[in-house]
Amino acid sequence: MSTPTSSPLREKLPLHVYLERMTLEEKIAQLIQLAVPFFEGATDAGQITGPMASLGITEETVRNAGSVLGMAGAQETIRVQRTHLERNRLGIPLLMMADIVHGFKTIFPVPLAIGCSWNPELAERSAQIAAKEASVSGVHVTFAPMVDLVRDPRWGRVMESTGEDPYLNSEFARAFVRGFQGTDLSGDPDRVAACVKHFAAYGAAEAGRDYNTVDMSPRQLREFYLPAYKAALDEGCEMVMTSFNTVDGIPATGNAPLMRQLLREEWGFGGVLISDWGAVKELIAHGIAADESEAALKAIRAGVDIEMMTACYAHHLAELIGSGEVDEALVDEAVMRILQLKEKLGLFDNPYRAADPEREKEIVFCDEHRAAAREIARKSGVLLKNDGVLPLKPTQRIAVVGPFARSGDLLGPWSWTGSQDAVVRLADAIGGKLSAPAGLTVAEGCGIETWAEEQWTEAAAAARDADVIVLALGEHSDMSGEAGCRADIRLPGAQLELVRRVHALGKPVVAVLFNGRPLDLHGVFDEANAVLEAWFPGSEGGLAVADLLFGDANPSGRLTMSFPFSVGQVPVYYNAFNTGRPQGAPDAQVRYVSQYLDIPNEPLLPFGFGLSYATFEYADAKLSAETMTPEQPISVSVRVTNTGAVAGIETVQLYVRDVSGEVVRPVKELKAFRQIELQPGESQVVVFELREEQLRYYHSDLSHSSDAGAFVAFVGANSRDNVSLPFRLVK
Numbered sequence: 001m002s003t004p005t006s007s008p009l010r011e012k013l014p015l016h017v018y019l020e021r022m023t024l025e026e027k028i029a030q031l032i033q034l035a036v037p038f039f040e041g042a043t044d045a046g047q048i049t050g051p052m053a054s055l056g057i058t059e060e061t062v063r064n065a066g067s068v069l070g071m072a073g074a075q076e077t078i079r080v081q082r083t084h085l086e087r088n089r090l091g092i093p094l095l096m097m098a099d100i101v102h103g104f105k106t107i108f109p110v111p112l113a114i115g116c117s118w119n120p121e122l123a124e125r126s127a128q129i130a131a132k133e134a135s136v137s138g139v140h141v142t143f144a145p146m147v148d149l150v151r152d153p154r155w156g157r158v159m160e161s162t163g164e165d166p167y168l169n170s171e172f173a174r175a176f177v178r179g180f181q182g183t184d185l186s187g188d189p190d191r192v193a194a195c196v197k198h199f200a201a202y203g204a205a206e207a208g209r210d211y212n213t214v215d216m217s218p219r220q221l222r223e224f225y226l227p228a229y230k231a232a233l234d235e236g237c238e239m240v241m242t243s244f245n246t247v248d249g250i251p252a253t254g255n256a257p258l259m260r261q262l263l264r265e266e267w268g269f270g271g272v273l274i275s276d277w278g279a280v281k282e283l284i285a286h287g288i289a290a291d292e293s294e295a296a297l298k299a300i301r302a303g304v305d306i307e308m309m310t311a312c313y314a315h316h317l318a319e320l321i322g323s324g325e326v327d328e329a330l331v332d333e334a335v336m337r338i339l340q341l342k343e344k345l346g347l348f349d350n351p352y353r354a355a356d357p358e359r360e361k362e363i364v365f366c367d368e369h370r371a372a373a374r375e376i377a378r379k380s381g382v383l384l385k386n387d388g389v390l391p392l393k394p395t396q397r398i399a400v401v402g403p404f405a406r407s408g409d410l411l412g413p414w415s416w417t418g419s420q421d422a423v424v425r426l427a428d429a430i431g432g433k434l435s436a437p438a439g440l441t442v443a444e445g446c447g448i449e450t451w452a453e454e455q456w457t458e459a460a461a462a463a464r465d466a467d468v469i470v471l472a473l474g475e476h477s478d479m480s481g482e483a484g485c486r487a488d489i490r491l492p493g494a495q496l497e498l499v500r501r502v503h504a505l506g507k508p509v510v511a512v513l514f515n516g517r518p519l520d521l522h523g524v525f526d527e528a529n530a531v532l533e534a535w536f537p538g539s540e541g542g543l544a545v546a547d548l549l550f551g552d553a554n555p556s557g558r559l560t561m562s563f564p565f566s567v568g569q570v571p572v573y574y575n576a577f578n579t580g581r582p583q584g585a586p587d588a589q590v591r592y593v594s595q596y597l598d599i600p601n602e603p604l605l606p607f608g609f610g611l612s613y614a615t616f617e618y619a620d621a622k623l624s625a626e627t628m629t630p631e632q633p634i635s636v637s638v639r640v641t642n643t644g645a646v647a648g649i650e651t652v653q654l655y656v657r658d659v660s661g662e663v664v665r666p667v668k669e670l671k672a673f674r675q676i677e678l679q680p681g682e683s684q685v686v687v688f689e690l691r692e693e694q695l696r697y698y699h700s701d702l703s704h705s706s707d708a709g710a711f712v713a714f715v716g717a718n719s720r721d722n723v724s725l726p727f728r729l730v731k
Helices: 015-021 024-030 049-055 059-064 074-087 111-115 120-136 156-160 166-181 218-225 227-234 256-266 282-286 292-302 312-322 328-344 357-363 367-380 426-431 453-463 493-504 541-549
Strands: 032-035 067-069 095-098 193-199 239-242 272-274 382-386 398-401 440-443 468-474 509-514 530-533 616-623 634-642 648-658 669-678 683-690 709-716 722-729
Touching: 015 328, 024 032, 024 059, 024 312, 024 328, 074 357, 095 328, 111 120, 111 156, 111 166, 111 367, 120 166, 120 357, 120 367, 166 193, 166 218, 166 227, 166 669, 193 227, 193 256, 218 227, 256 292, 272 328, 282 292, 292 312, 292 328, 312 328, 367 541, 398 426, 398 453, 426 440, 426 468, 426 541, 440 453, 453 493, 468 493, 493 509, 509 541, 530 541, 616 709, 616 722, 634 648, 634 669, 634 709, 634 722, 648 683, 669 683
Parallel strands: 032 067, 067 095, 193 239, 239 272, 398 440, 398 468, 468 509, 509 530
Antiparallel strands: 382 530, 616 634, 634 683, 648 669, 648 709, 709 722
């Protein structure tokens, strides 16, 4: 199939002319986003009248719709776009949008795992490759990055975020936007427009339950939850998606103070605002709209430009304008923003953009992209425990046991265009490392959630002559992601029973975890000699994990979400407040302090934690001065030495505490980090510059400034293990 290069029917017009020539019904249709089955030419369109009838829209609305959801594949997107242009009166092209969250066909580790690399350059590279594959396959916009701050691992969507810290999330937000969009979206057809989500504070859904209420103070919102969205927009992100939750009692999709005042006026965002799936109509269920007409009224007044997969605009905007309740200028503004994005993407010049079936075959899932996915998966894995059993040796006899031993389910949620069939299984990757193939035995042992004694009999036989047992454990991909919320975040009981029985064999045990959230690791962490958190590592995950297990790559990942000691601590995060009766204070009582009676306050594994096959020693931590002024920053330095036998990467982390603020301040806040690679015996002095603006925060009146007084800098390997250095800010 040849690739068309221009619109089949019409010449390009100035954008204002398109707007002037549109009927009101055509304008409103530009604000409607429909899924693939509505459009002629789509592979799975089937009987289009069925979806149209269920949503209650007309063929005329489909003919004039502005965008498509979930379409990918060069031939299909070209076919649908051509058919649309032949039927659309003004020849206005469709926007093709899809969820390209952590890869297109080449699937990278889930974003939470990429965050654990502490390497924004790798994040940018993953997004650039995803954009290239998606664009050549006909996609124009991706619904990513998701930058919601996450503190509750019960929430299934933590796998889409990069963690619990606003500064680190902001750095990754910028990196993902750069990767998707590049520096010239108009001139680079291998990029796609990014859509930051979910605005705002979706990561704080009560009880870690999807679509649930969010309730927090405006100061908390600005201090912790808004910075990453703002960072994405400062990087030029073209679109914003509303969140499903309430913000200050108003669902985001109908929240004019949030969208009109904060996003549009205060932040100056002039791009496209899109609802999440069905969120406009859900204003009725939330209880702020009596019917679809009121839902449409509140969403358009809030500034929602595109309604995704409900028809409140299609059914009611015209009558609302006719009655004077909605000014047609609001619709014109929304349509113009959509047209401007289409113009920026070059769709009026070439509505097929980069879609090219022949080039698609060359680019998608090519060797170069797969090699990058393997490298990023190596850098994303976090070694949580190692009693000396790792790295494995090619001469050892190894039994790989567990439901993920031969599973292709390593891609994780939001990998709809990826192929599990193309994933190299962990057992096969381990077998490829061994000197003698006969040294590998494999058994499932149990299902992800099911137990059968015959499976255990097979596993015991596989482990009988092994020197080391590798347990391949985790969650099915459906157990996390959207609507994948869990109250019990331990591994399923069948797998815990497998761990118990394998431990009883008395052989060294290495547990490898494939999952999308921090877990309660009781029954694993205490039973295994080594634990490697692989997350959902993507297309090349099996190979990357084998590289880490055998030391062909040295683990360098560090946690960006704390691992709870128990789900009863949740939400648990490092940058918490101290309370008036903190546990461990010099004058603390035994009982009447803020504590649990049955578990520690601290997480099992803290933010920033991760082990290596190298060991690192920190020494000579010092400040350049004990006093900082707004004009004169101070530097924090520390000498880091590789005291191990192999080269390794260390992530040196700088935290600060404001000892006495106008409002309560966190016990620690990440301010900077630096990754260094050291050879055995090598030392390096790492120096951070600490400036007054890094000490600013939101006060009770929402002003953003610093306070003179006492501070403490902490420099070290993670949020728990560090050296404290007091200083003062003088103003």
